[in-house]
Amino acid sequence: MLFAVTMRVSLPTDLDPAVRDDILAREKAYSQELQRAGKWPHIWRIAGQYANLSIFDVDTNEELHQLLWNLPLFPYLSVDIQPLAEHPSDIRPS
Numbered sequence: 757m758l759f760a761v762t763m764r765v766s767l768p769t770d771l772d773p774a775v776r777d778d779i780l781a782r783e784k785a786y787s788q789e790l791q792r793a794g795k796w797p798h799i800w801r802i803a804g805q806y807a808n809l810s811i812f813d814v815d816t817n818e819e820l821h822q823l824l825w826n827l828p829l830f831p832y833l834s835v836d837i838q839p840l841a842e843h844p845s846d847i848r849p850s
């Protein structure tokens with residue numbers, strides 16, 4: 757099951773810089789682990805925003821929820837999820 761997930765990051769301006777750096781380092785490691793596992797096949801920066809557009813490939817809605825819930829940045833994210841279906845005009849073999 758494919759999902760397009762938009763994550764908008766809003767870190768408190770008064771967050772301790774060391775805490776911020778630790779969260780961002782753990783976020784990057786977690787994201788790259790899921791990318792290597794094929795669960796997070798795409799991540800794109802939304803130009804001009806502290807936000808990304810990601811594609812997740814998961815087996816269930818609950819798996820997606822757990823992957824997102826475990827993001828170190830989760831407390832500072834606003835998340836929007838769109839389920840994806842094949843488009844009938846797509847020329848790629850499915």
Ligand SMILES: O=C(O)CC1=CCC(=O)O1
Nearest residue numbers: 765783784787806807808
């Ligand atoms: O910077 C972001 O868009 C938030 C984020 C998600 C995974 C990651 O490494 O950073």
